[in-house]
Amino acid sequence: MRYVKLPKEKVYEFLEQLKSMGTLYGPKKISEKFYDFREIGDVKEVEFEYNRTITPPRKFFFPERETVFTFDTVNVEIHETLPTGDPIIIFGVHACDIVGLRIMDSRFIDDQPDPYYQTRRENGIIIGLSCLPDEYCFCSVRRTDFVDAGFDLFLHLLPDGYLVRVGTVTGHKLIENSPEYFEEISSEDKDNFAKFEAKRRSMFTVQGNWDDMRYRLELHLDHPMYMRESDKCLGCGNCTLTCPTCRCYEVKDLPTLDGAGGERVRFWDSCQFRSHGLVAGGHNFRPTKKDRFLNRYQCKNAYCETTTTAYCVGCGRCTYFCPADIQFKENLLEVYGFGGGA
Amino acid sequence: MILPDHEIIEECRDVCRATVGVYVLTSCYGCQLVMATVQKIMEVANLVDFKCFYMVSSKSSLHEPVDIAFVEGSVSTEKDLEELKEVRKNAKVLVAIGACAVNGGVQSWSEGDLDYDKLYASVYGNSKIKYKGLQAAPIDSYVKVDYYLPGCPPEEDEIMYFLSTFLFGSYPEEIDYPVCAECRLAGNPCILIERDAPCLGPITVAGCKARCPSFGVPCIGCRGPVPHDNSWFDSLALAFRNKGYSKDYIRERMKIFCSHDKNLEERLDKAFGRKK
Ligand code: SF4
Numbered sequence: 197m198r199y200v201k202l203p204k205e206k207v208y209e210f211l212e213q214l215k216s217m218g219t220l221y222g223p224k225k226i227s228e229k230f231y232d233f234r235e236i237g238d239v240k241e242v243e244f245e246y247n248r249t250i251t252p253p254r255k256f257f258f259p260e261r262e263t264v265f266t267f268d269t270v271n272v273e274i275h276e277t278l279p280t281g282d283p284i285i286i287f288g289v290h291a292c293d294i295v296g297l298r299i300m301d302s303r304f305i306d307d308q309p310d311p312y313y314q315t316r317r318e319n320g321i322i323i324g325l326s327c328l329p330d331e332y333c334f335c336s337v338r339r340t341d342f343v344d345a346g347f348d349l350f351l352h353l354l355p356d357g358y359l360v361r362v363g364t365v366t367g368h369k370l371i372e373n374s375p376e377y378f379e380e381i382s383s384e385d386k387d388n389f390a391k392f393e394a395k396r397r398s399m400f401t402v403q404g405n406w407d408d409m410r411y412r413l414e415l416h417l418d419h420p421m422y423m424r425e426s427d428k429c430l431g432c433g434n435c436t437l438t439c440p441t442c443r444c445y446e447v448k449d450l451p452t453l454d455g456a457g458g459e460r461v462r463f464w465d466s467c468q469f470r471s472h473g474l475v476a477g478g479h480n481f482r483p484t485k486k487d488r489f490l491n492r493y494q495c496k497n498a499y500c501e502t503t504t505t506a507y508c509v510g511c512g513r514c515t516y517f518c519p520a521d522i523q524f525k526e527n528l529l530e531v532y533g534f535g536g537g538a
Numbered sequence: 539m540i541l542p543d544h545e546i547i548e549e550c551r552d553v554c555r556a557t558v559g560v561y562v563l564t565s566c567y568g569c570q571l572v573m574a575t576v577q578k579i580m581e582v583a584n585l586v587d588f589k590c591f592y593m594v595s596s597k598s599s600l601h602e603p604v605d606i607a608f609v610e611g612s613v614s615t616e617k618d619l620e621e622l623k624e625v626r627k628n629a630k631v632l633v634a635i636g637a638c639a640v641n642g643g644v645q646s647w648s649e650g651d652l653d654y655d656k657l658y659a660s661v662y663g664n665s666k667i668k669y670k671g672l673q674a675a676p677i678d679s680y681v682k683v684d685y686y687l688p689g690c691p692p693e694e695d696e697i698m699y700f701l702s703t704f705l706f707g708s709y710p711e712e713i714d715y716p717v718c719a720e721c722r723l724a725g726n727p728c729i730l731i732e733r734d735a736p737c738l739g740p741i742t743v744a745g746c747k748a749r750c751p752s753f754g755v756p757c758i759g760c761r762g763p764v765p766h767d768n769s770w771f772d773s774l775a776l777a778f779r780n781k782g783y784s785k786d787y788i789r790e791r792m793k794i795f796c797s798h799d800k801n802l803e804e805r806l807d808k809a810f811g812r813k814k
């Protein structure tokens with residue numbers, strides 16, 4: 197792997213350079229407390245220190261709502277509306293979210309190639325950014341706190357700039373084509389990188405490894421936590437819609453008034469909704485709120501072969517953005533048997 | 539009933555024109571206004587035969603058979619009730635449109651607190667009026683409703699979706715998830731979390747693309763409760779209670795558009811009856 201340094205005074209110039217290559221998105225402050233990935237007009241708006249965005253980066257490849265094809269009932273034809281493949285650059289993606297994208301790939305590329313997702317993904321550049329955890333983060337126990345794949349460049353904060361890890365050929369080209377922004381790293385930079393990582397590691401509120409979490413959950417499906425906590429749940433879907441690895445969608449046909457055609461749209465769905473478990477004939481395999489609540493806990497703790505991790509990457513969104521203040525991490529710890537703190 | 543028996547009309551395309559009626563009981567006429575001013579109103583008018591649409595034609599009649607009847611307004615008088623029964627008798631598919639027809643409307647706010655006689659006395663005293671009033675109620679208290687198109691007023695894209703699917707020989711899919719889902723899809727911050735706003739998005743059925751929170755205004759629930767008993771008044775009341783709101787405040791706010799929901803009182807009691 198190649199390492200270079202991006203000095204502080206070159207950061208905005210580098211962002212300008214990225215902007216000239218396609219549509220640049222990055223973390224922005226959108227309200228008093230929240231951040232989101234938005235299109236970057238002025239590079240000065242990029243927020244380098246943020247904990248989590250309200251929408252996950254999967255939205256760039258699997259948008260909240262998209263038309264998948266239009267149909268013509270007169271000539272009995274369908275016309276796929278594939279994305280154009282314009283280059284997009286996502287700047288400032290944290291390690292957990294990068295693993296989240298690889299988890300999305302495992303379902304939308306490896307499993308059943310989805311041309312809409314794949315086209316966008318192949319034309320996307322991912323620039324990672326280091327972070328310091330808050331009390332909601334638990335990527336450490338999910339083994340997603342440090343990534344070695346899934347990014348083109350990864351920027352690690354130094355006192356006077358960033359140590360840049362180069363992850364792909366695209367990343368190499370970014371460096372090669374703009375050598376004026378980069379320097380070789382010094383031994384001081386290496387020390388500072390190690391110090392940052394040590395500090396970061398000590399800040400996680402949970403330590404250890406949760407690889408066996410799913411077995412604990414499967415063995416305790418009747419744990420009283422589920423009834424107690426699902427009782428507080430609003431069934432609002434915020435936990436899944438903000439999650440970087442939720443993949444469920446709903447499709448709907450919108451005919452034109454004259455019936456001569458129409459479009460099929462797909463949009464994000466959630467297993468926290470009643471109709472998610474409703475099948476033909478009117479049977480619902482998750483009829484109660486508790487069934488739906490439990491489903492998410494099982495789904496997020498299942499094993500993803502591609503990343504060898506759980507589907508949950510420990511980003512903390514499902515707790516931070518839960519209007520009912522339901523604590524995912526604490527609830528998992530309770531079932532695991534730690535009763536809140538490992 | 540698990541599955542509504544989806545009433546559909548035959549697709550007729552060039553061979554015939556679907557007949558449509560737009561009827562009004564007690565309401566503000568806002569739903570009709572939206573229906574009459576949809577951008578594609580001329581296209582609609584060319585494709586269907588309106589037998590009744592007071593805001594558009596004086597040749598409107600209640601007594602002709604129609605394929606699709608859109609009924610706006612709550613049942614608030616005996617005349618409303620007679621008309622509603624007549625419409626139901628003549629319609630293949632009946633759609634309740636707007637907050638009044640679907641949930642009783644704001645005129646139902648005092649449901650469960652003040653009965654008809656008290657309400658009458660506070661407005662008219664001892665005076666007589668020329669028709670007999672009734673306690674305001676959603677239309678499905680009296681007749682079978684095939685589809686619900688909520689909103690105060692309803693959204694234009696939903697009106698078009700309902701019309702298009704009916705004319706296609708299909709039917710509109712029901713929404714059974716709350717405004718929050720569309721709030722996330724719209725990319726808004728959550729004002730309930732961020733500034734403790736009394737947002738009713740979590741209990742209110744989606745379809746407005748989170749119109750109010752998108753402007754930073756808390757949802758007041760105008761589209762009514764999420765259907766199939768999935769409006770968790772108790773859980774939301776608990777969240778509000780933890781933010782310092784009183785039971786009376788929460789109840790009043792939820793009652794504006796949800797007063798006829800059979801779960802409201804019981805779920806509120808559940809939230810306030812238990813320890814924090
Ligand atoms: S089933 Fe639920 S938790 Fe799993 S991916 Fe779908 S929405 Fe997310």
Ligand code: SF4
Pocket residue numbers: 435438439440441496507508509510511512513514515524
């Ligand atoms: S389940 Fe929660 S913590 Fe885990 S990845 Fe999804 S949003 Fe993040």
Ligand code: SF4
Pocket residue numbers: 428429430431432433434435436468514517518519520521522
């Ligand atoms: S965000 Fe919280 S309240 Fe909403 S569905 Fe998820 S757990 Fe329930």
Ligand code: SF4
Pocket residue numbers: 519717718719721722726727728729730731737738739740748751757
């Ligand atoms: S602002 Fe209101 S509608 Fe939007 S997510 Fe929060 S509670 Fe739901």
Ligand code: SF4
Pocket residue numbers: 690717739742743746748749750751756757758759760761762
């Ligand atoms: S956000 Fe709430 S109050 Fe506003 S239009 Fe939608 S349902 Fe009505």
